Amino acid sequence: xxKVLMKGNExxxxxxxxxxxxxxxxxxxxxxxxxxxxxxxxxPEENGVFLQAESEVAASYMLFGAAGAGExxxxxxxxxxxxxxxxxxxxxxxxxxxxxxxxxxxxxxGLGGILPAQGDYxxxxxxxxxxxxxxxxxAPASVQEAVEMVMEAFTLAEKYRNPVMILGDGMxxxxxxxxxxxxxxxxxxxxxxxxxxxxxxxRNSNKPNIVKSLFLTDTDLNENNLVLKAKxxxxxxxxxxxxxYNTDGDYQLLLVSFGMMSRICKSAIDDLKEEGIEIGLIRPxxxxxxxxxxxxxxxxxxxxxxxxxxxLNMGQMVEDVERCVHGKRPVSWFGxxxxxxxxxxxVVAEIKRVLG
Amino acid sequence: xxxxxxKPKALADTHTHYCPGCTxxxxxxxxxxxxxxxxxxxxxVGVAPVGCSVLAYNYFNFDFQEAxxxxxxxxATGIKRARPDLTVFTYQGDxxxxxxxxxxxxxxxxxxxxxxxxFVNNAVYGMTGGQMAPTTMPNQISTTSPAGRDVADVGxxxxxxxLLAALQTPAFISRQAVLKPKQIFKAxxxxxxxxxxxxxxxxxxxxEVVSTCPTNWGLTPVDSLKWAEDKxxxxxxxxxxxxxxxx
Numbered sequence: 312x313x314k315v316l317m318k319g320n321e322x323x324x325x326x327x328x329x330x331x332x333x334x335x336x337x338x339x340x341x342x343x344x345x346x347x348x349x350x351x352x353x354x355p356e357e358n359g360v361f362l363q364a365e366s367e368v369a370a371s372y373m374l375f376g377a378a379g380a381g382e383x384x385x386x387x388x389x390x391x392x393x394x395x396x397x398x399x400x401x402x403x404x405x406x407x408x409x410x411x412x413x414x415x416x417x418x419x420x421g422l423g424g425i426l427p428a429q430g431d432y433x434x435x436x437x438x439x440x441x442x443x444x445x446x447x448x449x450a451p452a453s454v455q456e457a458v459e460m461v462m463e464a465f466t467l468a469e470k471y472r473n474p475v476m477i478l479g480d481g482m483x484x485x486x487x488x489x490x491x492x493x494x495x496x497x498x499x500x501x502x503x504x505x506x507x508x509x510x511x512x513x514r515n516s517n518k519p520n521i522v523k524s525l526f527l528t529d530t531d532l533n534e535n536n537l538v539l540k541a542k543x544x545x546x547x548x549x550x551x552x553x554x555x556y557n558t559d560g561d562y563q564l565l566l567v568s569f570g571m572m573s574r575i576c577k578s579a580i581d582d583l584k585e586e587g588i589e590i591g592l593i594r595p596x597x598x599x600x601x602x603x604x605x606x607x608x609x610x611x612x613x614x615x616x617x618x619x620x621x622x623l624n625m626g627q628m629v630e631d632v633e634r635c636v637h638g639k640r641p642v643s644w645f646g647x648x649x650x651x652x653x654x655x656x657x658v659v660a661e662i663k664r665v666l667g
Numbered sequence: 668x669x670x671x672x673x674k675p676k677a678l679a680d681t682h683t684h685y686c687p688g689c690t691x692x693x694x695x696x697x698x699x700x701x702x703x704x705x706x707x708x709x710x711x712v713g714v715a716p717v718g719c720s721v722l723a724y725n726y727f728n729f730d731f732q733e734a735x736x737x738x739x740x741x742x743a744t745g746i747k748r749a750r751p752d753l754t755v756f757t758y759q760g761d762x763x764x765x766x767x768x769x770x771x772x773x774x775x776x777x778x779x780x781x782x783x784x785x786f787v788n789n790a791v792y793g794m795t796g797g798q799m800a801p802t803t804m805p806n807q808i809s810t811t812s813p814a815g816r817d818v819a820d821v822g823x824x825x826x827x828x829x830l831l832a833a834l835q836t837p838a839f840i841s842r843q844a845v846l847k848p849k850q851i852f853k854a855x856x857x858x859x860x861x862x863x864x865x866x867x868x869x870x871x872x873x874x875e876v877v878s879t880c881p882t883n884w885g886l887t888p889v890d891s892l893k894w895a896e897d898k899x900x901x902x903x904x905x906x907x908x909x910x911x912x913x914x
Contacts (some may be wrong), residue, residue, distance in 0.1 A: 334745075334748070334749045336745065336748075360748045360749055362744070362748055364741070364774075365770055365771070365773075365774035366770060368738070368741070368770075368771075369738070369741040369744075369770065369771055369774065370741075371741075372734065372735065372738040372741035372742050372745065372771070373741050373742070373744050373745035373748070374745060375732075375734070375738075375741075375742050375745060376714070376732060376734075376741065376742035376743060376744065376745025376746040376747075376749075377745035377746060377748065377749035377750075378745075379732045379742070379745075379746065380712065380745070380746045380749055380750045380753065382749040382750065384745070384749070398735055399735065399738070402735050406733075508712045508730035508731065508732055508746070509730070509750065509753070510709055510710040510711070510712065510730060510750075510752075510753050511708070511709045511710075511729060511730060512708075512709025512710055513709075513710070519724075519727070519728060519729050519730050519731060520730050520731075521724045521730070521731050521732075521733070522731070522732040522733065523715075523724065523731075523732070523733035524733065525721065525722075525733050
């Protein structure tokens with residue numbers, strides 16, 4: 312398929328359709344409402360389901376119901392809306408339902424603002440809802456990567472029977488870039504007859520399927536948590552993705568940055584290279600599972616004096632970088648929140664300050 | 668010898684956890700009988716609430732989803748929209764539907780979602796041990812209204828059937844009771860109608876069923892039936908509030 316110029320939000324909507332997802336439930340919120348405006352036109356053309364829910368709470372439970380019935384489901388929202396979905400995300404993780412959720416982040420806390428931010432890193436990777444669960448979290452840095460990640464997210468959600476979060480920001484949603492939609496997407500045969508409430512007669516079974524996250528006895532609850540834990544460990548083994556940039560030579564400092572912010576970091580690295588200063592970058596493409604080993608090895612390089620986490624928030628991912636570096640090198644944070652986006656020059660200045 | 672009374676196929680072969688005198692068992696049976704009679708066991712998906720009937724999925728013999736507190740109508744919307752060929756119903760209590768889930772039920776009803784809601788109203792939170800519900804009667808004692816419901820403080824009980832019947836879209840809204848055999852027969856007829864409308868692709872339907880809670884009312888099962896008859900039915904009037912035929 313030829314390249315087309317598309318707005319991030321619209322490309323995300325089209326990617327879901329191309330991945331065979333025909334059930335979209337959502338509630339309008341800036342800066343991602345274009346996804347709904349796009350899909351309310353496109354989904355009927357594909358005989359799909361588009362429904363504007365009365366709230367993000369309801370949208371997320373419509374997702375739960377349709378996912379529980381064995382259908383591919385998808386929603387998009389932005390930070391405050393994702394908070395409202397936190398309850399259903401926890402229930403979906405507990406009930407082991409596959410679903411894809413996109414968070415086009417805006418600044419918080421509270422109503423915050425509508426400008427791009429990365430303040431929901433903790434929410435996506437450390438919880439957000441209650442109980443012990445994890446979301447497989449993908450962080451695209453371009454419209455093209457967003458398309459590829461959305462399409463792959465459905466396969467991952469079904470493989471692990473777990474919700475998958477795409478963590479983008481307002482910049483990604485609002486900007487236009489050329490995109491090419493991958494073709495020939497293949498997915499493993501579904502085992503949904505084993506668990507989905509798709510009607511006993513439709514799977515020739517006389518045994519009801521029950522979709523639930525309630526386990527009233529301590530042994531049953533523990534057992535369910537162990538099943539979930541085992542899946543999260545499998546994700547850590549098989550799904551870690553990251554990009555390395557300028558890490559072949561002897562760099563003095565390792566940057567860690569994800570999503571749109573990483574592109575600004577790359578410009579800073581290129582600028583410093585011209586001055587003869589080598590800086591490496593690890594860009595986590597999966598935020599959970601986090602590329603622990605890649606970061607550990609990258610800072611272990613003898614030339615590397617320290618690590619700097621650059622984020623559009625007040626310092627969240629830096630805690631994971633500190634965990635990986637484990638005191639072997641100094642780790643610091645640089646960032647801004649809520650729409651004030653650092654320039655490459657500001658990142659360069661911060662790197663020079665850290666290097667002393 | 669001919670068998671004249673059987674357990675419905677749609678009912679699981681198990682004991683329930685419900686208290687003596689509770690009418691959930693009767694309502695479960697009515698739903699199961701209707702599903703048997705309409706021959707839809709193989710395509711039915713129930714949605715259980717949070718409350719006393721949270722474990723309803725153990726007592727029926729077909730697919731079930733367990734929703735979060737109040738969210739059953741949104742869950743049912745997702746199921747029915749994605750799979751219109753399935754027969755879908757929610758089974759909810761008054762704390763679940765009339766308090767925490769009010770937004771979900773109003774909007775599902777107003778969109779005319781093609782599923783059935785069985786709304787069991789016993790004027791109290793049962794599962795958590797007898798707290799005041801939006802349906803608790805004036806002066807009724809509960810663990811969170813120990814001096815009785817003070818309507819000057821928390822308002823009058825919500826009449827859900829009347830509230831939903833005020834919407835333009837939903838077409839079958841009925842309130843029934845299961846306090847006497849005659850009422851039970853009528854309740855079954857209403858539940859059957861609701862499921863039939865769904866099979867005809869007609870409309871959203873809700874059957875409210877006035878029920879009892881001897882444990883949390885602090886009454887014997889027999890006294891509970893009498894109290895419900897006197898106190899609840901004088902406020903929660905029985906009957907069809909909206910029918911598709913009347914439209």
